[in-house]
Amino acid sequence: MSADPSFGACDVPDMPVDLVIHLGHAPMPHLRYDRVFFYDMRVPLPASLEFVDAAGSLLPKRVGLLTTTQFREWLPIIKEHLERKGHEVHIGEPDRRVAYAGQLLGCDYQTATAVERDVDGYLYIGTGDFHPLGVAILAKKPVIIADPERGTARDLGSVKDRLLRQRHAAITRARDAKAFGVIVSKKIGQIRTDLARDLKALAEEHGREAHIFLMDLVSPDLLEGYRVDAWVNTACPRIAIEDALMYSKPILTPPEFEIVLGVREWSDYVLDEIRVA
């Protein structure tokens, strides 16, 4: 058993075995895995679609349908169900980082933006805020969660507003930082060395100091003790978003770092993504 944490199909452990069996994530088509079998996990469709109906009054007429891999086979059925109720439903095609139509990653919202012009809001089928939150920020259209576990639906709007306030505060805290640590992951689907080099160059052009830190597991305790004033994270885009409060120093995404340096406006705020066209 691998006891290293795994954060997704971006993060497959190197093990001295003949075959790694990876449970629950769909492979990222653009990556070349070395002897990894992705064991598919699919949750059976509930007998009742009440959790979808619960979203009914929150939904606009034209809806983009989104989910994560374990619910992907529900999408055509839910699409039909919504169409019967008068909605126009779109399911976006993926890029090369995403395995299935309508599938969301925490770092790639391609299947949402692919249908952005055709829809007035999104319905996400799933249990957590993690995946659809990026869409809510990126698309600036309502994102409704239909939660098959709780059997209820909710609007992501207030979660999005709270997150944006937190990110604004992080950017403000980092504005006067002199030295930045630019974090680069060693994980197969998270390594962005070129981006880190570009950010270091950008920092230096703007009179700031930047140092590149390469690491496997990005974790607050492992980053204590370095003489930097703030971190810029090019590893998993969600670390700065979901884990920010665990870090003693501000930790920014690359677009947030651009805001700090004055080369991007706050009004152009986007969540960091790793898309592969």
Added chain:
Amino acid sequence: MSADPSFGACDVPDMPVDLVIHLGHAPMPHLRYDRVFFYDMRVPLPASLEFVDAAGSLLPKRVGLLTTTQFREWLPIIKEHLERKGHEVHIGEPDRRVAYAGQLLGCDYQTATAVERDVDGYLYIGTGDFHPLGVAILAKKPVIIADPERGTARDLGSVKDRLLRQRHAAITRARDAKAFGVIVSKKIGQIRTDLARDLKALAEEHGREAHIFLMDLVSPDLLEGYRVDAWVNTACPRIAIEDALMYSKPILTPPEFEIVLGVREWSDYVLDEIRVA
């Protein structure tokens, strides 16, 4: 910069670079490193040997001299100094895991046991208890620390006694465990897959369940949530010793696990080592 923790020459990060420069540790001769340059750190000898003289009254006539790599060049000078004061001084030759005569690792006490018959006690030149503690337990002879930073000397006896009480308690807590997790490291100088397999077989022979967990960084939070009653650690031998209190379940070394299974007596207690003859 590598921001992964490094616990010694056993633990050199795999980095996408042409050369890794590793600071402060001496290479382990038995390992085949891939493009790693060990940058030697040597502390200059203090002007006064008062810290050695402070150990004087605690030392027996026949002394084994031990240290860690950064102080290794002091040993011939301290040997002469002690000989002038009437001591008989021995410096043990290393095995293939250890680079220098008299050098101690936290996992290899060869340079101490090599001279065990010729000495009545040891003088360790260094600042912490970590390295000589294993010798104190293994050799059952007094170990005195001459500390060049504090300028004072101390006997390790009470630290050793406290440690043995803690280990006795851990073994007692694990006695009734049904399922054991056997931890195997992925680090170049810590991986002991064969030992883990042997321990799993031994557990099963004695009616216990055992599962092998492969991981890079062994850390308490990464081991939460598994359905095992106790851990057996084949990674760095010192994790179960120094970090035991951070783990919610008992964590044992391989010899301690043998005591739990009844194939070793408490009177044969030894610290775990990774020696390479």
